[in-house]
Amino acid sequence: MKFNTFFNRFVPHERKFYPILSSMSANLLEGAGLLIQLSKTTRKEDYRGIYLQIKAIETKGDRILSHLFDELHSTFITPFDREDINSLGEELDNVLDSINSVAKRVEMYQPNGLPKQVVELANLLHSACLLVQQAIGLLDTMKKNVKTVKNVCQQLHDIENQADDVYENAIIDIFDREKDAINLIKHKEILQEIERATDRADCVGKIIKTIIVKYA
Amino acid sequence: MKFNTFFNRFVPHERKFYPILSSMSANLLEGAGLLIQLSKTTRKEDYRGIYLQIKAIETKGDRILSHLFDELHSTFITPFDREDINSLGEELDNVLDSINSVAKRVEMYQPNGLPKQVVELANLLHSACLLVQQAIGLLDTMKKNVKTVKNVCQQLHDIENQADDVYENAIIDIFDREKDAINLIKHKEILQEIERATDRADCVGKIIKTIIVKYA
Amino acid sequence: MKFNTFFNRFVPHERKFYPILSSMSANLLEGAGLLIQLSKTTRKEDYRGIYLQIKAIETKGDRILSHLFDELHSTFITPFDREDINSLGEELDNVLDSINSVAKRVEMYQPNGLPKQVVELANLLHSACLLVQQAIGLLDTMKKNVKTVKNVCQQLHDIENQADDVYENAIIDIFDREKDAINLIKHKEILQEIERATDRADCVGKIIKTIIVKYA
Numbered sequence: 001m002k003f004n005t006f007f008n009r010f011v012p013h014e015r016k017f018y019p020i021l022s023s024m025s026a027n028l029l030e031g032a033g034l035l036i037q038l039s040k041t042t043r044k045e046d047y048r049g050i051y052l053q054i055k056a057i058e059t060k061g062d063r064i065l066s067h068l069f070d071e072l073h074s075t076f077i078t079p080f081d082r083e084d085i086n087s088l089g090e091e092l093d094n095v096l097d098s099i100n101s102v103a104k105r106v107e108m109y110q111p112n113g114l115p116k117q118v119v120e121l122a123n124l125l126h127s128a129c130l131l132v133q134q135a136i137g138l139l140d141t142m143k144k145n146v147k148t149v150k151n152v153c154q155q156l157h158d159i160e161n162q163a164d165d166v167y168e169n170a171i172i173d174i175f176d177r178e179k180d181a182i183n184l185i186k187h188k189e190i191l192q193e194i195e196r197a198t199d200r201a202d203c204v205g206k207i208i209k210t211i212i213v214k215y216a
Numbered sequence: 217m218k219f220n221t222f223f224n225r226f227v228p229h230e231r232k233f234y235p236i237l238s239s240m241s242a243n244l245l246e247g248a249g250l251l252i253q254l255s256k257t258t259r260k261e262d263y264r265g266i267y268l269q270i271k272a273i274e275t276k277g278d279r280i281l282s283h284l285f286d287e288l289h290s291t292f293i294t295p296f297d298r299e300d301i302n303s304l305g306e307e308l309d310n311v312l313d314s315i316n317s318v319a320k321r322v323e324m325y326q327p328n329g330l331p332k333q334v335v336e337l338a339n340l341l342h343s344a345c346l347l348v349q350q351a352i353g354l355l356d357t358m359k360k361n362v363k364t365v366k367n368v369c370q371q372l373h374d375i376e377n378q379a380d381d382v383y384e385n386a387i388i389d390i391f392d393r394e395k396d397a398i399n400l401i402k403h404k405e406i407l408q409e410i411e412r413a414t415d416r417a418d419c420v421g422k423i424i425k426t427i428i429v430k431y432a
Numbered sequence: 433m434k435f436n437t438f439f440n441r442f443v444p445h446e447r448k449f450y451p452i453l454s455s456m457s458a459n460l461l462e463g464a465g466l467l468i469q470l471s472k473t474t475r476k477e478d479y480r481g482i483y484l485q486i487k488a489i490e491t492k493g494d495r496i497l498s499h500l501f502d503e504l505h506s507t508f509i510t511p512f513d514r515e516d517i518n519s520l521g522e523e524l525d526n527v528l529d530s531i532n533s534v535a536k537r538v539e540m541y542q543p544n545g546l547p548k549q550v551v552e553l554a555n556l557l558h559s560a561c562l563l564v565q566q567a568i569g570l571l572d573t574m575k576k577n578v579k580t581v582k583n584v585c586q587q588l589h590d591i592e593n594q595a596d597d598v599y600e601n602a603i604i605d606i607f608d609r610e611k612d613a614i615n616l617i618k619h620k621e622i623l624q625e626i627e628r629a630t631d632r633a634d635c636v637g638k639i640i641k642t643i644i645v646k647y648a
Contacts, residue, residue: 069642069645070645073642073645073646074645104600108600108603108604108607109603109607110604110607168320168324171324171325172324172326175324175325175326175398175402179398181397181398181401181613182607182611182613182616184398184401185401185613185616185617185620186607188401210285210289213285213286213289213290214289384536384540387540387541388540388542391540391541391542391614391618395614397613397614397617400614400617401617404617426501426505429501429502429505429506430505
């Protein structure tokens, strides 16, 4: 038995949350696009410029999240529903924070080139952010789209598994190849942070799946 | 005054959560047992096999957790009670995730042997998981067993303190002894992750204590 | 529309939470003061003594938090309000945990001196803890002090931004200057942990801001 039909409550009063969540996911996708650009850069002097663009995106994300919270608290909505929108907003922001952390590390550590797997991971992350955007776009009509949304979440999870494999091989690679400990630290931490971003994108999928299970 | 008597609500409708939580703790214990085995391995060629067994346990844990969530959301239960079962399930899963992370690092880094304190920490973690299993087995009858459960939680906390000391000495040790920075990184991160697992087992104890305070 | 006026509920029954939160913030401030002392120490043999003092403060903090939880669960208060006091208590404790982690690392790694930015970061953190104390002191009368509390939270956020800049420069500095990988690891991790403490102090501000938005 479902004692709380989120969808019914959600539609009349809470439509306004959809555009906010959508703008969060669009902003996130833009950050993921810049990360691909950063991962392919071969000139160290370009690191800073791309990092600053990503940082601006991250700051914009903070503003959108803060707007979401303000709206959540000024709207009549059950604590239960609020909690789910809250989690979704926070986790979307966490993905973007991780993207910012990757870029910040590249800028701070100034590595001479990046492991080739960083490009692969940035591409996987971008695909994940596309799926996140798609899933959030479907929340509005989730009752009709349960299957599609679940499928998108499954794809997010598959990407996370692929990213795990790429990450593991990258780490094995640098411990095998890199004899300079300081370079190893730089590469390892950049890889760890981008892997964490894909992990958090998968978490977004899990939260969406939970919402679907509860309310659709 | 208690405005929500969890126990009374819990018994009639929510009995089904006990076996799920129990199977999570049994699965966790199996993972902790394998970690002892890994910590004692002297042959690098055995790392992968044990890691894959732990990974299988971790995947099984994810499935049980997902089953718990499905049951939680399809059962009439207050958001308040749900939140506690939810936290308990998630934290149990976090312990197992940390065990998997330890094993994954051993497999990725291929260290030439492990610091001797890893065996000690794995043994402490296994004892902690036994206590977790015991406490979860008592939730069903917590009203009668408040004292015992509190005592088990206290023992969990004592183990965490012991693990902290072992961990600190291990770190002091490797910074003192290990002059190769890459080996130091390998050992340090493996130690950090196993210490984190014991920390999370203590968190399980704290959640159980909170449940006891609220509902028994 | 606000369906839950925290303030009205809070005053009659929940006044007792203020002194507990205040003693948490006073204890935290004491820890931050000791961290400044540690950051300025030039004698390695003094590390241990200051660390043990900080550890005692951290243990005291755990006791106060546990007392807060006990009071929360034995008081008639909505789950919604409870959640906010809970988050505030936990995040205050997280700041102190990070301070303890910094000191523990100094004690474990026994670095030959600390990067000069550690002093700067410890001073910023102490200022943040003073602001936290001020904000918590105002919760009691928040209806009259909305503007002041919001302003204090903004100052906390500004400090976090300053700390970010100091931290970034410190990391760039050590990667530039430090050629010994093991020393680099020591300094990097100590800096990371103190930066994390300032981050968490900012989180305290965010939680307080949320409470203000909801209830004042």
